[in-house]
Amino acid sequence: MLLIVSRAGQGGAGKSDLELVGAARGLGEAFAQPVAAAVLGAEPSATAEDLARYVPTVFQLRSTELEPFRAEPFASAIHALVERTRVQAVLVAATRSGQSLAPRLAVRLGAALLDEVTWLGAEGGAVTARRFSYLSRVTETVRTDSLPVVISVKPNAFPAADPAASTGSVEDAPVSLRPEDGRVRTSDRRSAKGGRVALEDAKIVVSGGRGVGDADGFVRLVEPLAEALGAGVGATRAVVDAGWRPYAEQVGQTGKTVTPDLYIALGVSGAVQHLAGMNHSKVIVAVNKDREAPIFRVCDYGIVGDVNEVVPPFTDAVKEQRG
Amino acid sequence: MKILTILRQVPDAEAEVSTHDGSVDLDRATFVIDGMDEYGVEEALRIRERGVDVEEVVAVALGPERFEDALRTALAMGADRAVHIEADEALDPIAQARVLAAVARDEEADLILLGGKQADWDSAALGGAVAEVLGWPNSDWTTELTIADGTLKTRHDTDDGSEALEVPLPAVVTTQQGLNEPRYPTLANIMKSKRKEVGRLGVGEFGAPVSKTITVRQEIQARERLGQIVEGAPEEAARELARLLADEAKVLS
Numbered sequence: 100m101l102l103i104v105s106r107a108g109q110g111g112a113g114k115s116d117l118e119l120v121g122a123a124r125g126l127g128e129a130f131a132q133p134v135a136a137a138v139l140g141a142e143p144s145a146t147a148e149d150l151a152r153y154v155p156t157v158f159q160l161r162s163t164e165l166e167p168f169r170a171e172p173f174a175s176a177i178h179a180l181v182e183r184t185r186v187q188a189v190l191v192a193a194t195r196s197g198q199s200l201a202p203r204l205a206v207r208l209g210a211a212l213l214d215e216v217t218w219l220g221a222e223g224g225a226v227t228a229r230r231f232s233y234l235s236r237v238t239e240t241v242r243t244d245s246l247p248v249v250i251s252v253k254p255n256a257f258p259a260a261d262p263a264a265s266t267g268s269v270e271d272a273p274v275s276l277r278p279e280d281g282r283v284r285t286s287d288r289r290s291a292k293g294g295r296v297a298l299e300d301a302k303i304v305v306s307g308g309r310g311v312g313d314a315d316g317f318v319r320l321v322e323p324l325a326e327a328l329g330a331g332v333g334a335t336r337a338v339v340d341a342g343w344r345p346y347a348e349q350v351g352q353t354g355k356t357v358t359p360d361l362y363i364a365l366g367v368s369g370a371v372q373h374l375a376g377m378n379h380s381k382v383i384v385a386v387n388k389d390r391e392a393p394i395f396r397v398c399d400y401g402i403v404g405d406v407n408e409v410v411p412p413f414t415d416a417v418k419e420q421r422g
Numbered sequence: 423m424k425i426l427t428i429l430r431q432v433p434d435a436e437a438e439v440s441t442h443d444g445s446v447d448l449d450r451a452t453f454v455i456d457g458m459d460e461y462g463v464e465e466a467l468r469i470r471e472r473g474v475d476v477e478e479v480v481a482v483a484l485g486p487e488r489f490e491d492a493l494r495t496a497l498a499m500g501a502d503r504a505v506h507i508e509a510d511e512a513l514d515p516i517a518q519a520r521v522l523a524a525v526a527r528d529e530e531a532d533l534i535l536l537g538g539k540q541a542d543w544d545s546a547a548l549g550g551a552v553a554e555v556l557g558w559p560n561s562d563w564t565t566e567l568t569i570a571d572g573t574l575k576t577r578h579d580t581d582d583g584s585e586a587l588e589v590p591l592p593a594v595v596t597t598q599q600g601l602n603e604p605r606y607p608t609l610a611n612i613m614k615s616k617r618k619e620v621g622r623l624g625v626g627e628f629g630a631p632v633s634k635t636i637t638v639r640q641e642i643q644a645r646e647r648l649g650q651i652v653e654g655a656p657e658e659a660a661r662e663l664a665r666l667l668a669d670e671a672k673v674l675s
Contacts, residue, residue: 167585170550171559195581199562202550205516211634212516214545227638232544236439237446238643245634283559287577287586297582303673328674336599346565346600347583352435352541353458353599361673371435379645382671384663390651399648400666408656416664420674 100135100184101127104177104191104200105150107140108166112149114300115192117259120153122219122252123190124260129221132187137180137272139173141166144269151267153260158272164281165274167288168196172280174203179275181208186247188226193251194299201251211243217256217358217379226250234352234375254299255358298348301331303361306350306377308335310366310387310406314343320410321365327418333357335373351376366406369394386410423476423591425466426526427501428536428548429483430456431492435541444639455492458537461597463496464604465567466535474569478502482525484509484518490620497615498607504618505529509625514633515543519551521628526556531592533574538563538596549596560594561587565601 103119105112116136123134135156138147143159151157158180164172177189177200189204191197193215205212213219216228225244230253232239298304305325307317317332325332334344336351350357352375362380367373369385369392377383378397385398386409395401402409433439433451440447463481470476481496481504483489493504507521526534534553539546546562553560561567563579574589579598589595607615625631652659652666668674 168580170562174554195563195579198546199550202516202519202547203554205547206519206551206554212514212547212551213635214515214543214547230544232542232640233433233439233446234435234541235544236642237441237640239640240638241635242638243635279557279559282590283561284588285585286588288580288583289585290583299581339600345584346598347579349599353539356544361667361671375435381645382667382673383647384667395649395651397647399650399671400663401649401651402656402659402663403651404656404659409660412657413660413664416661417667417674420664420668 100186101132101188101190102186103134103136104189105136105138105146106168106196107138107143107146111145114259115194115254116150117153118254118257119190119192119252120260122257126188126219126221130187137177139165139176147269151269152262155267157267157269159269160272160274162274164276167285169283169285170199170203171283172276173200174207175276175280176274177204178207180272188248188250190250190252193253197251201249205249208247208249211245211248213241213243213248213250215251215253217253231379234371235356235378253358296329296331298331298333298355299357301359303328303330304333304357304359305330305363306333306367307338307365308367309337317343320406324410324414327414335367364394365410367394368392369397423532424530425469425476425479426529426531426534427462427466427479427481427496428522428534429459429481429492429496430485430540430542431489432456432541441641444641446640453488453491455495456537456541458539458597460604461601462535462537463499463501464602465597467500468602469569480505480529482522484521486510493620494615497618498612499605500611504620505623506620507623507625512633513631514635515545515547516551517631517633519548519555521625521631522552523555524628533591534594536596538598549594553594558592558594559589561589562596563598564595565598567595567601
């Protein structure tokens with residue numbers, strides 16, 4: 100069995116859940132193994148029922164200790180489920196929470212870890228994966244002959260799965276936690292403002308650099324374009340350091356890595372630090388008044404011009420195109 | 423309390439990376455201390471400077487000979503002592519975590535600080551793996567940290583924002599930009615650091631750590647980019663760009 104891990108609490112199966120199903124189905128065919136899902140949270144039912152349209156078996160693990168996400172109770176709950184069932188691979192989304200869960204789970208299961216993969220293959224009993232390294236400049240192929248394996252899957256790397264021909268079953272699985280799993284306490288949760296879409300999940304990202312001018316420039320230029328496109332909002336390190344935007348929006352070496360279908364860089368110069376976070380986006384658009392800016396060397400489409408003059412008419416044109 | 427900071431020496435981000443025969447060619451690379459690990463060294467020193475009773479700040483590196491430069495940087499910043507476990511780089515993060523956890527046990531550390539993501543592996547797994555091997559809690563992607571009564575209070579990044587954590591010691595903290603601004607070593611501290619001890623251990627002294635994953639091939643796979651500059655007056659160019667994205671790139675639907 101190949102097990103995908105889903106966090107409840109988003110009101111249904113999310114895009115990253117369906118991408119995990121997509122990634123797991125490919126491996127499942129190679130191993131002749133079914134795909135199952137584990138949904139963890141205080142109220143897992145909605146997500147579990149949603150996922151049952153995609154996989155034959157969904158386990159719901161219901162506990163208030165599993166909401167909000169903490170790596171230790173998650174690792175214990177999944178560990179117990181894996182012990183009861185025969186699992187060859189556990190797949191998690193390589194978001195902040197998934198990156199936190201994957202290494203703990205690998206150590207707990209004595210499993211290999213294939214981290215932040217963008218492609219998966221199987222031959223014989225081995226799992227092969229591709230991932231990026233050296234600040235996203237190198238693509239490496241890694242392999243493990245050891246099962247089970249924990250795999251964290253980069254968002255936007257695999258196509259979202261289509262529903263299966265028949266609906267699967269939803270079963271309750273017991274949640275067994277260790278006393279120490281509750282030792283980390285969480286409070287004061289803040290959601291990052293800006294884009295309505297989570298940055299790492301977004302199909303389109305609109306990012307601003309110093310060339311946007313100031314914090315107000317983000318509100319006048321970046322946010323309306325992101326709104327028109329249903330996009331996530333990103334920022335460069337310089338912008339975050341200047342306090343114009345929160346760290347959660349930073350794209351780059353010390354921020355988030357994104358691979359959307361469309362990445363629009365406004366007033367971004369294109370320092371290596373930033374490129375490391377977005378250079379594998381499918382289509383890159385740059386608007387910058389400096390024709391020599393390095394961002395133009397990695398873009399598909401560019402406009403050399405002032406963001407204040409280009410972005411408002413571009414936003415209007417985008418609205419027209421999208422009807 | 424005793425603080426361990428884990429360090430890596432990685433290729434300079436500004437330097438070109440090339441591959442040769444399916445492996446990254448590091449022969450001509452210049453190396454620097456991993457910037458995210460540097461936040462950990464800085465935070466260890468600040469914890470002491472804020473008046474917490476810190477018995478020792480020990481910088482630890484697991485890697486080839488060149489990693490000693492990172493340890494020297496940490497000593498010049500103000501770490502008290504360094505431990506270098508010499509190993510080739512083929513160990514995967516989980517195998518490395520087992521070695522580093524053994525060092526932490528030997529050193530009777532109370533707090534381990536390291537970068538949230540390693541700039542050579544592009545992986546965020548090391549901190550969580552070290553914590554799990556030790557059976558300790560952790561705070562990852564940490565941007566604020568205080569210590570009182572054996573408990574860490576941190577703020578860290580989540581999937582969609584941030585939250586506050588209370589984490590009992592001993593614990594592992596992975597750092598994130600925003601936690602602090604690392605200091606430059608002063609000349610006096612650089613001179614002083616030359617007399618500080620760098621202990622050397624072989625990775626063999628920690629059993630025979632086994633990597634369950636192997637790297638088969640490394641290559642540069644840059645995406646072909648169109649590099650098309652849309653000319654014209656701002657409004658006209660903006661309109662044409664939207665048309666190209668809709669009709670040609672087909673990314674606006």
